[in-house]
Amino acid sequence: MLAVFGLLTQSAVQAQGCSDAGFCTIGALKQHAQADSAKQRVTLLLPLGLGDQSVLVFTPGLQYDRIFSARWAIQAKLTANYASGDLGSVTGLGDVFLSGTYSFPAKARWRTGLTLGAKLPLSNANLKVNGNPLPMQYQSSLGTVDLIMGLSVNSSRWQLSAGWQQPLTGSNANMFLPGSDTRPEARAYPPSNQFNRKADVLGRAAYTLLNQSRLNLNIGLLGIYHLGQDTYNDQNSRSLAITGSEGLTLNATVAGWYNLSTKIRLGFTVGMPLIVREVRPDGLTRSFVFAPEVSWSF
Template sequence: MPVELITQVSMVSKFPPFLILFFGCAFLFSTAIQAQGCSDAGVCTVHSFKPNGLDSISELSNQFKVGISYGSADNNISVFGSYLEYGRQFSEKFGIDARLTSLAQSGNDISTFGLSDIFLNSNYRISKKATLTIGFKIPLSDASKMEDGRALPMDYQSSLGTFDLLLGFGYFINKLHLVAAYQQPLTQNNNAFFAEDYPLGSPLRDFQSTNNYIRSGDILLRASYPIDLGQKFRLTPSLLPIYHLANDKYTDKDGMEIEIDGSQGLTLNGNLYLDYYLDEKQALQFNVGSPFIVREVRPDGLTRSFVASLEYRIRF
C-alpha cells in the first residue's frame, strides 16, 4: 500500500468513532427521508459558525468568497442559491464579514428569483480557542411575492423577510470545533398566502397558509472535525442540530391568530465539507448536507431534503 494512502487511512482512524457512525447512518439513510430536511434561516452559513472559523485569522487580512448552491425542496421545488461575501480582519482579535445572498425557486409551473438578505457580522477572538459573534440579517424582500394576483407561499419567497439578531460562541477542543448560536427575528414579514385562495386541483392548495406569518427563533449547535488528506485536501464532517423554539403562527380569514402545530422542534442534519487548496491564498470548498431527524411541519419554506454547494475563496 502506498505510504501516502497508509498515512491518510491512519488519520481517518483517529477520527472519533461515534461521529463516523453518526455520519455513516445519516448519509446511508438520507435518501429514504420523505419529509422536511436541512433548515437554514441564515445562521448556519455565517463564516465564524462554519467549520474552522478561526482559519481566517492569519497574516492576510482580507477574504473574498463566491458560492452557488442547489437544494431539493419539498413540494417538488428546486432551489438555486448564490452569494458574495467579504471579510476583513482588523486585528488578531477583531474582524467583520458581510454576505449578500440571492435565491431562485422553480416547481409546479412557478419560477421566482430575487435578492434575499444581507448578513453583517462582527467576530471577537476571546482566546486562541474561543470566538464571540454578533450580527444581523437584513432582508432585501418582505416575502410578499404574488402570482396572477394571489400571494405565493413562503416556499417561493427569496427571503424570510425578517430582520434577525444573530449571536454565537465557538470553541476548539484540539481539532474539534464546537459552535452554539441563536437566531431571533426582531421583525416579521408581509406574507399574505392563503392556500384556499387557489382553485381545487392546484398543488398550492396543499401548502401551509402563512398570512401575517410569525416565525419563531432558532438555536443551533454544530460539531465538526477536520481530517487533513495530504497538503491539498481537507475533509470535515459536521453534525448540525437546529431547534425551532416555538410553533410559528399565522392569521386566518376570520382574523384569528393560529398556531401551526408541529412547527416547533428539532432538525438534525449532517454536513460533509471537502476543501481543495489551490495555493496558500485560494481554495475551493464542496459541501453536501442532508437530514436524518426532522420536524413535522416547516411553513417557512426552508425545506431541504438535500443541499449541495460549491464555494471559491481567496485571501489577500
C-alpha cells in the same frame, strides 16, 4: 476521495440542510476550513437544493471576510434566490448578513470566538407569480430583521458551536393561503399569510478528518431547535398556530476545501437528516442540498 465525495452527495438527497434563516454559516458558527494567513477573502456561494413539493431552489451569495487582528474579524454577505416549482418560477434579492467576531486570547490548544450579527431582508417575503401569492418555499427572504449570536470553541481537530437567531420584526408580508387559492397545486403547501416565525437555537460539533496543506475535510452534527410554533393569519385575520412547526432538526454534515493556489480555494458542504421537524412552514426544508463555494484571498 472522489468515491467518498460521490457517496456523500448521493446520501444528501434527503438532507434538511441549515435552517437558513442564516446563522449556520455566519462568523464563528460556520463549519470551519483550516486557518490561513489571508486578511481578506471574497467567496462566491452557490447552494442548490430541492424543497417541499420538488421546488428547485438556487441561492447564490457573495461573502466578504476581513480579519483586522488576532482578535477581531468582520463578515458581510449578500444573497439572492431563484425558485421554480408547480406554482411558477420567481427570482428575488434575499438578505444582507452583517457580523463581527471576537476571538478571546487562546488558552492551551483551544480557541474561543464570539459572534454578533444581524440579518437584514431585501424582500418582504411576498413575491408573486401572475399576481398570485406564493408560499414561503418560493420566497427569497423570510422577510424579517433578525438578531444572531454565536459562540464557537475550536482546536486543531474539533469545533463546538452554539448559536441563537431571534426575529425582531414580527410577522412578514406574505399573503399565501392555500384555501383562498384557485390553483389545485396550492393545497399541498402550508399557509403563511402574515407569517410569524419563532426563534432558533443551534448546536454544532465538527471533527477534522484531514488537515493538510491543500486539502481539508471534516464531518459533524448540526442540530437546530425551533423554539415555538409559528403562526399565520387566516382569512378572518385570526392568528393560528401551525402544529408541528416547533422542535428539533438534526443533520450529519460533511464539508471539504481544496486550495488550488495560495489565493484560490474550492469548497463544498453536504448534509444528511437524522431527525426532522414535522412541519417546516418557513420554506427552508430541502430534500436535496449541495453547497459549493469558490473563494479568493488577498
